[in-house]
Amino acid sequence: MDSDPRVRAWERRTAMPLLTLSALYLGAYAVLVLATGVPRDVRLAVLAVLLAAWALFAADYLTRLALSRDRPAFARSRWLDLVVLALPLLRPLRVVQTYARARERRGGPPRLTLEAQVIVYTGLTTVLLGFAASLAVYQVEHAAPGATIRSYGDAVWWACSTLTAVGYGDVFPVTTRGRVIGVAVMLTGLGLLGAVMGTFSSWLVNRFRQATGPVPDEDRPPPS
Amino acid sequence: MDSDPRVRAWERRTAMPLLTLSALYLGAYAVLVLATGVPRDVRLAVLAVLLAAWALFAADYLTRLALSRDRPAFARSRWLDLVVLALPLLRPLRVVQTYARARERRGGPPRLTLEAQVIVYTGLTTVLLGFAASLAVYQVEHAAPGATIRSYGDAVWWACSTLTAVGYGDVFPVTTRGRVIGVAVMLTGLGLLGAVMGTFSSWLVNRFRQATGPVPDEDRPPPS
Amino acid sequence: MDSDPRVRAWERRTAMPLLTLSALYLGAYAVLVLATGVPRDVRLAVLAVLLAAWALFAADYLTRLALSRDRPAFARSRWLDLVVLALPLLRPLRVVQTYARARERRGGPPRLTLEAQVIVYTGLTTVLLGFAASLAVYQVEHAAPGATIRSYGDAVWWACSTLTAVGYGDVFPVTTRGRVIGVAVMLTGLGLLGAVMGTFSSWLVNRFRQATGPVPDEDRPPPS
């Protein structure tokens, strides 16, 4: 992506702290949305954590921009970083690159085959994005007039049936903001979950090939 | 497609004007469908733009037919051009070829990898077709008795949930013309968006491969 | 499939008549289901055509069985022929093999690329199966209590939204026989239409590759 050595060194060093901070951000958001009965002071503290985490994300982006030699090129090639900074609930999208950097730093041989890596990391990204989306859709929908997503369980069920493109239609967003989140979940389902499952299919075919060895062609017509 | 040098030269020269004209056509159609409150004179002017753009599309097709040496072969190999002339809302389908011609003319090295090109241009085609379809379905449905697509927001939400095959069933066309548009959107979703997402998957797997280098086979059984 | 020369010679000779007979069968079934207002004599004539066509299908199968040297092997390798004989509405499934045989007989160079062939012939199979399924589901559903498929237009719309896995849920079968047809349509959609669209995707990527020539790898990280 970027061959600027100072940016790469910074990104390797901050990979693990950023992963932790992302988990903290998502956890704080979950508390804010779901734990509505907590005292006002606790809510304010959680809100402070959210804002502090976001400020650190912004500081990280600006530091990298400052460290890079060709700043316009950095901004262009890292456009996704800017999108994720503006919409922090999309942060799980960074997990793949951050993981690769954390591994570079830790060194050691990889532990999984390529297909297993794609399945595990892309699957994890999908689950985290689905979790963030279910929180967001619950927040904007549960009190809307005519809403069908009224409990957090409904929101999780909606996220699952939308990510897998089943779409029963028993629960669905009715507000404009809920529908915008819905479109993001549909695209995530098509893209990320499609990638997970496509990789799973090719892994399965390989597994069969290795389990059974070479096979005859008796089912096929003669070549001429 | 066609090795006739005069047709190719004409197509290279007209690529950029045709792209502009297509954008103008779609914009004028959007104004006609959505801006129902504008004065009668403005509506007539917009209608004139639509008809003029269509006349230019027809003139372009006839010019190319006249320039080609083997006219029946031209008509056969360019059957999609004739379909798009008859149904101008399908014009986004031409964006890929027109782009390739505009690039031929402009010269210079390509800026994106092959996979990124497929994702960007096919994705753009899908978005434009979805936009045209949401306008058309809004036009034929919003005043129909028993309609569920009653606002333009409903039409966009319907187009997204149909393109991604989610299909909640909260909004759907009820008229015959609306259902014909719906079938076109379903096929677009399966074909174009499927291509975008399939390419995205293979891009993602490549990205993992490059981020992590060669991997061991410890997860696999011994060959014999 | 079968290297028995007498069976192959018979199948080449009967390919074109069988394609015609299949079209006749489907047409007669459509008349029987849709043209309910015709005089009783016409209906009986159409029914006679249906039965005669089926008898010819059975005679063709038995002739091939008689011609083959190893009859149990013939029955095993042609199990799909027996399924199609039992359920004649599945006859479009034979169009691929019958086409290949008609082409063998006619000779001459192929006219389409491999990808275009898969798209055209599998797409045609899907359309014909969808047509047969919409007739069958209309026949068993339209008079059922609580039916949502009440007109033939509803049945076509249902077939399209089921084949593409959109499944709005505005129309769906409610009888057991209708649901059995529905499951067949779902599997057809996943299998055949999936194959059409997957092939279309790879055709599209090839098209881009040829339109734009070799591309740089600037979007990719350095190899080490």
Next chain:
Amino acid sequence: MDSDPRVRAWERRTAMPLLTLSALYLGAYAVLVLATGVPRDVRLAVLAVLLAAWALFAADYLTRLALSRDRPAFARSRWLDLVVLALPLLRPLRVVQTYARARERRGGPPRLTLEAQVIVYTGLTTVLLGFAASLAVYQVEHAAPGATIRSYGDAVWWACSTLTAVGYGDVFPVTTRGRVIGVAVMLTGLGLLGAVMGTFSSWLVNRFRQATGPVPDEDRPPPS
């Protein structure tokens, strides 16, 4: 997976009995869920069969664990065996490996091409998982207030429309346990049925390639 010779020998010997036991387990569960009118003694006998089968599954797992030289490595690489032991309705997931072992023992050349094997065995796994899921969802849903899955036929129809991602929304689970089963069915549909259908597509393209021989490139532009 595991190169420990004693574990492999045990797994080869027990492959066929375990397949039989799995079929018995699923059959007993079906009787328990569906045959509600049978005498109390019969129900108790069926329940005893279920528990005995489960005890044998557990004994098999513990025996293999005891036989393996590196027990923590065995537990890690066979995590799916532990999941299937905890949720015995997922047992069809083991059919692929158990089949491979039964074949190793029986010897003899394979009878199907690789693609046909993937289609047959993964398809069978999907059908068995769908059967288990329809039983489970019927058990937890049919008496729930507001349930739409009220007969076993409804449960089978729901399983089919969910596995194929059609999701009409005429029947769907309303209880939390039913929704958990639903998410499992959605993932099975995406993963296993996606693999079956993807393999079917590539088989179909190969079939066309062999039926028609090399094809010209006349549909493609000249290389330069």
